Amino acid sequence: xxxxxxxxxxxxxxxxxxxxxxxxxxxxxxxxxxxxxxxxxxxxxxxxxxxxxxxxxxxxxxxxxxxxxxxxxxxxxxxxxxxxxxxxxxxxxxxxxxxxxxxxxxxxxxxxxxxxxxxxxxxxxxxxxxxxxxxxxxxxxxxxxxxxxxxxxxxxxxxxxxxxxxxxxxxxxxxxxxxxxxxxxxxxxxxxxxxxxxxxxxxxxxxxxxxxxxxxxxxxxxxxxxxxxxxxxxxxxxxxxxxxxxxxxxxxxxxxxxxxxxxxxxxxxxxxxxxxxxxxxxxxxxxxxxxxxxxxxxxxxxxxxxxxxxxxxxxxxxxxxxxxxxxxxxxxxxxxxxxxxxxxxxxxxxxxxxxxxxxxxxxxxxxxxxxxxxxxxxxxxxxxxxxxxxxxxxxxxxxxxxxxxxxxxxxxxxxxxxxxxxxxxxxxxxxxxxxxxxxxxxxxxxxxxxxxxxxxxxxxxxxxxxxxxxxxxxxxxxx
Numbered sequence: 001x002x003x004x005x006x007x008x009x010x011x012x013x014x015x016x017x018x019x020x021x022x023x024x025x026x027x028x029x030x031x032x033x034x035x036x037x038x039x040x041x042x043x044x045x046x047x048x049x050x051x052x053x054x055x056x057x058x059x060x061x062x063x064x065x066x067x068x069x070x071x072x073x074x075x076x077x078x079x080x081x082x083x084x085x086x087x088x089x090x091x092x093x094x095x096x097x098x099x100x101x102x103x104x105x106x107x108x109x110x111x112x113x114x115x116x117x118x119x120x121x122x123x124x125x126x127x128x129x130x131x132x133x134x135x136x137x138x139x140x141x142x143x144x145x146x147x148x149x150x151x152x153x154x155x156x157x158x159x160x161x162x163x164x165x166x167x168x169x170x171x172x173x174x175x176x177x178x179x180x181x182x183x184x185x186x187x188x189x190x191x192x193x194x195x196x197x198x199x200x201x202x203x204x205x206x207x208x209x210x211x212x213x214x215x216x217x218x219x220x221x222x223x224x225x226x227x228x229x230x231x232x233x234x235x236x237x238x239x240x241x242x243x244x245x246x247x248x249x250x251x252x253x254x255x256x257x258x259x260x261x262x263x264x265x266x267x268x269x270x271x272x273x274x275x276x277x278x279x280x281x282x283x284x285x286x287x288x289x290x291x292x293x294x295x296x297x298x299x300x301x302x303x304x305x306x307x308x309x310x311x312x313x314x315x316x317x318x319x320x321x322x323x324x325x326x327x328x329x330x331x332x333x334x335x336x337x338x339x340x341x342x343x344x345x346x347x348x349x350x351x352x353x354x355x356x357x358x359x360x361x362x363x364x365x366x367x368x369x370x371x372x373x374x375x376x377x378x379x380x381x382x383x384x385x386x387x388x389x390x391x392x393x394x395x396x397x398x399x400x401x402x403x404x405x406x407x408x409x410x411x412x413x414x415x416x417x418x419x420x421x422x423x424x425x426x427x428x429x430x431x432x433x434x435x436x437x438x439x440x441x442x443x444x445x446x447x448x449x450x451x452x453x454x455x456x457x458x459x460x461x462x463x464x465x466x467x468x469x470x471x472x473x474x475x476x477x478x479x
Contacts (some may be wrong), residue, residue: 028153034160063115068399077283087120098169130386154304233392256438262432310374330376335436342429
C-alpha cells in the first residue's frame with residue numbers, strides 16, 4: 001500500500017468519525033416520520049393535533065437558522081473541532097427531553113434544541129471536512145456529510161416503526177455521545193492552526209491526517225493561509241470583494257435550485273404522494289395488487305435505502321466525474337421527474353380514469369427523482385461552499401448559506417400545502433420542474449468546475465472570471 005493510499009484512508013477515517021454528528025442531525029430530521037403517526041393516534045401518550053404535529057416537524061428547521069452566526073464566530077475563534085463538539089450538546093439535550101416528555105410543549109423545546117445543533121453542524125462540518133482533505137478526495141469527504149445524514153434518516157425509518165418513541169430517542173442518544181468520545185481524539189484543522197501562526201500544532205495535525213513527507217503540503221497550506229489572511233476577513237468582505245461576491249452569488253444560486261426543485265417538500269410530503277400512488281395502483285388491476293399492499297413505513301424504508309445508496313454513488317463519482325456534470329445531470333433528472341409527476345396528476349385529476357393503467361408512475365418517478373437528487377443537488381452544494389471561498393471568509397459564507405437554506409426549506413415545505421390546496425398538486429410539481437430546468441441553465445452558464453483543484457487555483461480562476469466580466473461590461477459601456 002502506498003503512502004498516498006494510506007493517507008487517503010486516514011482522511012476517510014477522520015471524516016467518517018467527524019460526520020457522526022451529521023448522522024445525528026439526520027436522526028433528528030427523520031425522527032418525525034415514524035413518530036408523528038403515533039403522536040396523532042388515539043393511543044398517543046401525548047395527545048397531539050395535526051397543527052401541533054406540523055410544528056413539531058418544522059420548528060427544528062426554523063431554529064436551525066439561529067445558530068450559524070454564533071457558530072461561525074466560535075469556529076473562527078476556538079476552532080472547528082471545538083465548535084463541532086459543542087454542537088453535540090443540543091442534540092443530547094434534545095433526545096433527553098424527548099425521553100422524559102409528557103406534553104407537546106416539551107417536544108417543542110426538544111425539537112428547538114435539535115434545530116440549534118443542526119445549524120451548528122451544517123455551518124462548521126463542511127469547513128472541517130474541506131480543510132482536512134487533500135485535493136484528490138476533498139469532494140468525496142465533503143459528500144460524506146450528506147451521506148451520513150441520509151444514514152441517520154434511514155435509521156429512523158427502519159427502527160422507528162418497531163419501538164416506542166422513548167426507546168427510539170434513547171437509541172438516537174447513543175450517536176452524539178459516540179461522536180463526542182471518538183472526535184475528542186481527532187486532529188483540529190491545520191488551516192485553523194496556521195491562521196493563528198501555530199505552525200507546530202498545524203504540523204502535528206497534518207501528520208495525524210497523512211503519512212509520508214508532509215513538508216511540501218504544509219508549506220503550501222501556510223502560503224495559502226497567509227495570502228488569505230493578509231486582510232482579515234469580515235462579513236462585509238462577502239459583498240465588497242468581487243471574487244467573494246461572485247462565489248456567493250454562485251453558491252446561493254445552487255442552494256436556491258436545491259430547494260426550489262422541491263426536495264424538502266418531497267421528503268416531508270412523500271406520504272401524501274405514496275398514498276395517491278397506492279390508491280391509483282389499487283384501481284388498475286389484480287396484477288398490481290401486491291404493490292398496493294406495501295405499507296407506508298415500508299415505502300419510507302425503500303425511499304431511505306435509495307437515498308443512502310445513491311449518496312454512496314455520489315461519494316464515488318464526485319471526484320471522478322466532477323462537480324458540475326453531477327449537478328447538471330441532477331437538475332435535469334429532477335426537472336424531468338417533477339414534470340412527469342405533475343403531468344400524471346394533471347390527467348388523473350382533470351380526466352378521471354385516463355391514466356388508470358399508469359398508477360405505478362408517480363412511485364417510480366419519485367424514486368428516480370430521489371436518485372437524481374442524491375447524486376448531485378443533495379451533496380455537491382456543500383462541496384462547492386467549502387471550495388469557493390478563501391479561508392478568512394469561508395465560515396461567514398457557510399453561515400449565510402445555511403440561514404438561507406433553512407428559511408428556503410421551511411418556505412417550500414409550508415407553501416407546498418398552500419399551493420396544492422389552491423391550484424392542485426400538479427401545479428406544484430410543474431413549478432418544481434420549471435425551477436429545476438432554469439437552475440440547469442444557470443449552472444451551465446456560471447458554475448466553474450473545481451474538481452481536483454487547490455483552493456489557491458479556485459481563487460485564481462474566480463479572479464480571472466471577475467476580470468473578464470469587468471472587461472465585458474466596460475466594452476459594453478464604451479460601445
